[in-house]
Amino acid sequence: MAMGASVAAFVAATCLAALPARADDVTWTMATHAGGHWLEHGAQGFADKVALYTEGRVKINVAQPSTLGSPLTTTQTVKDGIAEAATTWGGHVQGIDKTGAIVGGWPGGLRPEEWFFWVYEDGGLDLIKEWRMEKFGVVSIPCDTGETEIFLHSHKPVRTIEDFKGLRVRTSGAWAEIAAKLGASTVVIPGDEAFSALERGVVDALEWAGPGQNFKSGFHTIAKYIITPGVHYASGLTECIINKDAWDKLSEHDKVMVEVAGRLNLYESYARYGELDIDGWAKLHEAAAGGKNEFIKLDQSFIDAAQKASNDWADEQAGNNEWFKKMLESQRATLKKLDTWGEFRLPIGGVRE
Structure with a gap:
C-alpha cells in the first residue's frame, strides 16, 4: 500500500463528508x-x-x-x-x-x-x-x-559496559531506569538545560535527539566523543x-x-x-575533520546487554501494570509481523549499481 496515497485518500474522504452545523x-x-x-x-x-x-x-x-x-x-x-x-x-x-x-x-x-x-x-x-x-x-x-537518536555526546569514551559504569548521563524516559541498572548515574533534566549541564560538567554525557537536532544544538562543540548507535531509543x-x-x-x-x-x-x-538527520550527520563529520571530535561505535557486547536489560525491564513492568502489558504485547505483535518484511523488500539507501 502506498503510504502517501492512503493519507491522501483519507483526507479526501473526510473532506468530502457533509458538513454539519458549524460550531x-x-x-x-x-x-x-x-x-x-x-x-x-x-x-x-x-x-x-x-x-x-x-x-x-x-x-x-x-x-x-x-x-x-x-x-x-x-x-x-x-x-x-x-x-x-x-x-x-x-x-x-x-x-x-x-x-x-x-x-x-x-x-x-x-x-x-x-x-x-x-x-x-x-x-x-x-x-x-x-x-x-x-x-x-x-x-x-x-x-x-x-x-533514532545518537547514543551519547560525551566527555568520556564509551564502548563497553565497563566504560558506562559510573558515567553521569542526562537522559529521560525508560532509559533513565535501564541505564541505571547497567551502572550509569542518570540525571533527568529538560532538553533546554542539557547544553549547559554538559558544558559545565554537571553530566559527563547526554542523549537528546538525532544528528540534525544535535548538530544544531552544538553538543559536538563541547564534548569530544560522538557515540552510536542509539540503543537507548529506537x-x-x-x-x-x-x-x-x-x-x-x-x-x-x-x-x-x-x-x-x-x-x-x-x-x-x-x-x-x-532529511534533517542525514544532513546533520554529514555536518557532524565535516566538523570533526580537524580532529576535535571522535566517532565511536558501541561494542556488540554493550548492544546485547542493553537490549537484554531493556526487555527484562519491560517484562517486569508488564507484570504489575495492565495497560503496560496491553501496549507491550500489541507492539511486540507488530514487530513479530514485520519480521518477514525483509524477506521481500529491498533495503533502504545505497547507490543502485
Missing part, C-alpha cells in the same frame, strides 16, 4: 514539551494543518517551551485547562504510569517506520486514546514522530493532546479535521526529520 470559531493555546524541530515542524506544523483543514475555525497559538509550565508536565497543563492543547512525550508521565514509556518510545520498541504499522494498522491508535483518556482525562492525537512518538472540554466544543467535522492534521503531520515529520 463557533475557537483559538487555542498550545504548550510544548521541546524546542528545535519538534517545535518548528511538530507543533507548528500541526497547528498550521489544523487551521487549514478546519478553514480557520480552529486556530492554535503555539507557545515556546517552559512559558506555560515545565516541558516535562504539559499533560497536566492541558488537564488543568492552563492550555487547551500541548505536545507531549509519553516518557514524561512514566513517573505516574510507566505505560508512557511504551507510547513515547523505549529501547526495545518501534523504529520510525514501524510506528505507522502499529498506530494505524494494528490498533495502536485506539490503545493510546483509551489510555490517555482513562489515566489523564485528555484527548490524544499522535502528531509527530521521533528519529524512535518515538509525540502526541498532540487536547483538553476534553475544549475538544467537546468542536463540531464533529472539525474533530475529524484535527485528526487528519495529526495523521498527515506524523507522516511528514518522518520524512522531514530523516
Whole structure:
C-alpha cells in the first residue's frame, strides 16, 4: 500500500463528508514539551494543518517551551485547562504510569517506520486514546514522530559496559531506569538545560535527539566523543493532546479535521526529520575533520546487554501494570509481523549499481 496515497485518500474522504452545523470559531493555546524541530515542524506544523483543514475555525497559538509550565508536565497543563492543547512525550508521565514509556518510545520498541504499522494498522491508535483518556482525562492525537537518536555526546569514551559504569548521563524516559541498572548515574533534566549541564560538567554525557537536532544544538562543540548507535531509543512518538472540554466544543467535522492534521503531520515529520538527520550527520563529520571530535561505535557486547536489560525491564513492568502489558504485547505483535518484511523488500539507501 502506498503510504502517501492512503493519507491522501483519507483526507479526501473526510473532506468530502457533509458538513454539519458549524460550531463557533475557537483559538487555542498550545504548550510544548521541546524546542528545535519538534517545535518548528511538530507543533507548528500541526497547528498550521489544523487551521487549514478546519478553514480557520480552529486556530492554535503555539507557545515556546517552559512559558506555560515545565516541558516535562504539559499533560497536566492541558488537564488543568492552563492550555487547551500541548505536545507531549509519553516518557514524561512514566513517573505516574510507566505505560508512557511504551507510547513515547523505549529501547526495545518501534523504529520510525514501524510506528505507522502499529498506530494505524494494528490498533495502536485506539490503545493510546483509551489510555490517555482513562489515566489523564485528555484527548490524544499522535502528531509527530521521533528519529533514532545518537547514543551519547560525551566527555568520556564509551564502548563497553565497563566504560558506562559510573558515567553521569542526562537522559529521560525508560532509559533513565535501564541505564541505571547497567551502572550509569542518570540525571533527568529538560532538553533546554542539557547544553549547559554538559558544558559545565554537571553530566559527563547526554542523549537528546538525532544528528540534525544535535548538530544544531552544538553538543559536538563541547564534548569530544560522538557515540552510536542509539540503543537507548529506537524512535518515538509525540502526541498532540487536547483538553476534553475544549475538544467537546468542536463540531464533529472539525474533530475529524484535527485528526487528519495529526495523521498527515506524523507522516511528514518522518520524512522531514530523516532529511534533517542525514544532513546533520554529514555536518557532524565535516566538523570533526580537524580532529576535535571522535566517532565511536558501541561494542556488540554493550548492544546485547542493553537490549537484554531493556526487555527484562519491560517484562517486569508488564507484570504489575495492565495497560503496560496491553501496549507491550500489541507492539511486540507488530514487530513479530514485520519480521518477514525483509524477506521481500529491498533495503533502504545505497547507490543502485
